[in-house]
Amino acid sequence: MLNIILYIIGLVISLIIVVKSADVFVDNLVEIGSTLGISEIILGVTASAIGTSLPEFGSALIASLSGSVDIGVGTVIGSNIWNIAGILGISATVSGVIRTNKKGLTRDWLMTLITGIILLIFMFFGDIHWSASIIMVAAYGYYLYLLIKSQREQNHVNSSEEEKIDESGNNQNKRNIDKKTIALVVIGLIGLIIGCRILVFSGVELARIAGIPAMIMGLFTLAIGTSIPELVVTLSSAMKGLHDLSIGTVLGSNTFNILIGIGIPALVMTVPVEPLSLTFDAPVMLFITILLMVLIRAGKMKLNRIAGIILVASYITYAVFRLFILV
Amino acid sequence: MYEKILVATMGEYMDEILENTIDVVSGKDVEIIGIYVVDISVPFLTPVRVKNMMHKELTMRGREILNSMEKQLQEVCKGIKFKKVLLEGNPAEEIVKTAENEAVDLIVMSTGKSRVDKHLLGSVSEKVVHSAPCSVLLVRIN
Numbered sequence: 001m002l003n004i005i006l007y008i009i010g011l012v013i014s015l016i017i018v019v020k021s022a023d024v025f026v027d028n029l030v031e032i033g034s035t036l037g038i039s040e041i042i043l044g045v046t047a048s049a050i051g052t053s054l055p056e057f058g059s060a061l062i063a064s065l066s067g068s069v070d071i072g073v074g075t076v077i078g079s080n081i082w083n084i085a086g087i088l089g090i091s092a093t094v095s096g097v098i099r100t101n102k103k104g105l106t107r108d109w110l111m112t113l114i115t116g117i118i119l120l121i122f123m124f125f126g127d128i129h130w131s132a133s134i135i136m137v138a139a140y141g142y143y144l145y146l147l148i149k150s151q152r153e154q155n156h157v158n159s160s161e162e163e164k165i166d167e168s169g170n171n172q173n174k175r176n177i178d179k180k181t182i183a184l185v186v187i188g189l190i191g192l193i194i195g196c197r198i199l200v201f202s203g204v205e206l207a208r209i210a211g212i213p214a215m216i217m218g219l220f221t222l223a224i225g226t227s228i229p230e231l232v233v234t235l236s237s238a239m240k241g242l243h244d245l246s247i248g249t250v251l252g253s254n255t256f257n258i259l260i261g262i263g264i265p266a267l268v269m270t271v272p273v274e275p276l277s278l279t280f281d282a283p284v285m286l287f288i289t290i291l292l293m294v295l296i297r298a299g300k301m302k303l304n305r306i307a308g309i310i311l312v313a314s315y316i317t318y319a320v321f322r323l324f325i326l327v
Numbered sequence: 328m329y330e331k332i333l334v335a336t337m338g339e340y341m342d343e344i345l346e347n348t349i350d351v352v353s354g355k356d357v358e359i360i361g362i363y364v365v366d367i368s369v370p371f372l373t374p375v376r377v378k379n380m381m382h383k384e385l386t387m388r389g390r391e392i393l394n395s396m397e398k399q400l401q402e403v404c405k406g407i408k409f410k411k412v413l414l415e416g417n418p419a420e421e422i423v424k425t426a427e428n429e430a431v432d433l434i435v436m437s438t439g440k441s442r443v444d445k446h447l448l449g450s451v452s453e454k455v456v457h458s459a460p461c462s463v464l465l466v467r468i469n
């Protein structure tokens with residue numbers, strides 16, 4: 001019993017360490033990038049895209065490297081289902097409505113859907129190898145390029161003059177990189193690695209003690225835990241009416257989770273595919289992604305409270321099936 | 328009757344709020360203070376850069392709303408005295424504090440959240456009504 005309590009405490013503390021470390025790491029990396037003269041647009045888009053997903057990526061990578069590949073894949077697929085059905089569902093239910101920007105939504109949603117289909121195809125052919133990994137990482141590079149291009153166009157429309165001033169300002173204000181910033185990047189990275197290691201260890205041990213498969217632990221406990229940044233960002237931005245940030249965070253995170261969260265671990269080692277992941281989890285992930293668009297279209301490009309409740313109900317149904325019927 | 332009016336909005340239902348404000352001030356020598364409060368509270372574990380991004384977006388939105396409010400009021404009530412107040416903090420507390428500091432006679436704001444919304448999101452107008460130092464005109468939105 002004492003062991004279980006200790007592992008649960010370990011899980012909670014490591015989650016906080018992971019989330020805070022990812023925050024410190026990305027913030028200071030952006031600071032260094034800015035000092036080196038990298039465009040604010042590129043830095044902003046990249047930081048937003050990867051920032052909230054680092055905990056999933058970190059735990060998937062650490063899990064794979066420490067031999068618990070199942071837990072890594074489970075965390076990624078579980079996170080993606082939770083992000084849409086759980087987080088967007090809860091946010092739409094609480095805030096009453098999440099409005100969408102048609103152009104951005106279509107791009108991000110299509111990318112999330114295509115990414116899910118790519119993963120399913122790779123899973124269909126068996127374990128995921130380095131060759132698949134290269135395609136996944138390249139696809140993410142292309143997605144980042146699209147995001148940066150779109151942000152540039154938007155900034156150009158909004159204030160071309162302002163951007164010029166900013167860019168010239170950037171070039172003139174190249175400074176030396178502050179030692180404290182480098183130290184914080186290192187501390188953030190170390191915190192992320194140690195936090196993810198404790199997180200995965202506690203998850204694996206809890207699964208062993210409870211007698212449940214590590215995949216289940218990844219699909220639910222770690223998936224929901226590592227998605228805390230997405231939850232707080234999506235919920236609070238939906239409540240404040242910052243709708244683009246709300247839905248963009250979730251869809252961007254799902255694309256990152258698959259292409260990088262599975263892509264990078266597959267680069268260093270073969271990622272095995274569990275039959276149930278291929279026949280149930282990944283199809284559910286695709287179904288939820290499609291359901292999201294159906295609900296948004298039915299709500300005239302808004303995700304309303306009823307749609308939110310449908311998404312949450314879908315997640316509960318999935319969890320019940322996965323935990324009690326198919327396990 | 329009213330000499331100084333505080334018009335509070337978060338950007339929604341501006342037309343209805345302004346329509347009622349204009350009705351109250353028409354033909355009188357009144358000073359209007361438009362207020363927008365940037366709600367800076369975020370949950371624990373919100374990434375710092377996201378918090379900053381939200382702060383920036385909401386501040387920009389607040390400026391746009393106050394500018395639009397001024398423009399619409401000036402169009403109808405020519406020469407009316409208008410002051411913009413953009414603050415950060417808890418919306419209800421800042422509205423009440425500003426009403427006290429500026430010694431306004433009336434606060435105009437909207438109300439119309441459903442019972443579910445009030446439970447889930449809270450109601451700024453309800454909090455203001457309970458601690459306002461002056462009369463409050465709640466514009467009912469259906």
